[in-house]
Amino acid sequence: MQAVIHFFKTLDAKRKSYFYVFFGLCVLTVLELAFLHLPFSQTVITIMICVASLAKALIVGWVYMHLNHETKGLKILLLFPLFVAFFYAVFLITDSHLTRTRHADPYIGMPERTLGPRSTLRFAS
Amino acid sequence: MGAVAQPVERKPDMFGQATNGKIGMWVFLATDGLTFSGFLLAYGILRARNPDWPDPDHFLGITLSAIATFILICSSVTMVLSQAAGEEKKRNEMLFFLALTILGGMSFLGIQAYEYTHLAHSQGMNLWEFTKGPPQFASTFFVVTGFHGFHVLSGVIYLMTIFGRALAGKYDDGNVNEVEIAGLFWHFVDLVWILVFTFIYMI
Numbered sequence: 001m002q003a004v005i006h007f008f009k010t011l012d013a014k015r016k017s018y019f020y021v022f023f024g025l026c027v028l029t030v031l032e033l034a035f036l037h038l039p040f041s042q043t044v045i046t047i048m049i050c051v052a053s054l055a056k057a058l059i060v061g062w063v064y065m066h067l068n069h070e071t072k073g074l075k076i077l078l079l080f081p082l083f084v085a086f087f088y089a090v091f092l093i094t095d096s097h098l099t100r101t102r103h104a105d106p107y108i109g110m111p112e113r114t115l116g117p118r119s120t121l122r123f124a125s
Numbered sequence: 126m127g128a129v130a131q132p133v134e135r136k137p138d139m140f141g142q143a144t145n146g147k148i149g150m151w152v153f154l155a156t157d158g159l160t161f162s163g164f165l166l167a168y169g170i171l172r173a174r175n176p177d178w179p180d181p182d183h184f185l186g187i188t189l190s191a192i193a194t195f196i197l198i199c200s201s202v203t204m205v206l207s208q209a210a211g212e213e214k215k216r217n218e219m220l221f222f223l224a225l226t227i228l229g230g231m232s233f234l235g236i237q238a239y240e241y242t243h244l245a246h247s248q249g250m251n252l253w254e255f256t257k258g259p260p261q262f263a264s265t266f267f268v269v270t271g272f273h274g275f276h277v278l279s280g281v282i283y284l285m286t287i288f289g290r291a292l293a294g295k296y297d298d299g300n301v302n303e304v305e306i307a308g309l310f311w312h313f314v315d316l317v318w319i320l321v322f323t324f325i326y327m328i
Contacts, residue, residue, distance in 0.1 A: 014209060022202045029194055032327060033187070046328050053323035057316045064205050064312045066305075071141035074151065081155040085162045096170045 021063045028056050150306045154313045157276075161317055164272060165324055168265040179258045181326055184248050185266070186240065190326050193236045194318060200229025201315045204308045211301035216291065219304070223288050226311065230281040237274050241267075266325060273321055276314045283307050 008019065035048045061067050067075065140148055172178045207222035244263075249256030255263035287307045290296070296304060 015206065018202055018205050018209075022198065025198050026195065029191065029198070032323070033191060036182075036187075036327065049323055049327055053319055056319045060201065060312055060316045060319065064201050064315075065309055070143060071138065073139040074141075074143055074148065077140075077148075078151060078155055081159055085159055088159070088162065089166055092166050092170060096174065 017063065021059055024059060025056055028052050144302050146302060146306050147309070150309050154309065157313070158317075161269075161272070161320075164265075164269050165320070168269060168324070171261045171265060175259055175261065177259050179262060181328070184244070184250070184257070184262075185326050186243075187326055189236060189240060190322055193233050194322050196229050196232050196236070197315045197318050200226045200233075201312050203229065204311050208301055208304050208308050211291070211296050211304050212299055214297060214299045216294070216297055219296070219301075220288065220291055223284060223291060223304075227281055227284050227288065230277055230284065230311075233277055234274065234281065237270065237277075269321055269325055273314070273317055276317070280307075280311050280314050283310060 008016070011019065032049050032052050035045050035052070038045060038048075040048075067078075143151075203222045203225040207219050207226060210216075210218035210222060244250040244266075250263040250266070252264055252267045254260045284307055287304055290303065
């Protein structure tokens, strides 16, 4: 332990920040695994895990990919595809909903209990 | 006589000190990110529409993939350390950390190969069918993780090339732009895995 602390003290500020981020990422990963065992509803746990992993992804982009040192121009350039992805998601999800209600699903509107045979119909080998 | 051709000048403060290669890599990564978002969206839609979708926890090993995640995060650290050493003209330190990064990537690929073999044999999963549930579960799993694994493989080959160039002394003057661009790709692979791990394995 002493050796690790000594090694850490010899590092410059830049390398120290890399190691801080590394520890942060490890802690977040362990937290994500711990979230799975919390006595909350599935939705709450899912949201917590998603937030933690998005935070991890942002930290990697910001520190390791040096976005913190880049100009505003480059950041705007990278924000543009996010808008594209957003509309991509909106259209795909809307489309999947519409095709389901119109053509694809003959069981739509039927009571919930009839969902059983539907699955066997679809996935019977 | 026509006008002498002038080199195209970029607005000095638009991208600051970023080289053309670096901007090119960022644009490529943005498009690559869109491909991954397409795969993940398709996965989400298929899953939301299917009431029989199994709990991933029952079939996929979270512990093994958490170890793989840890290895990728470690390899990201060694990559930035390698670049930092290169900037300070410490060639041996740069080569050492670059080798560790490559080793991390190879370990990840090894874990993935083991995982695929295990899933095929004991869970009956392949790209087309799944004996214990909807085939889409297996298909989306292999397409998303396979596409990511292909990126890791490309990254390992890319980093080996950079390693060879570093060994030949191409970056001895402290200009590590090429290492930085390769690093961008490698960190992106790590970043995507963080999201894939969450969406495919944990949720």
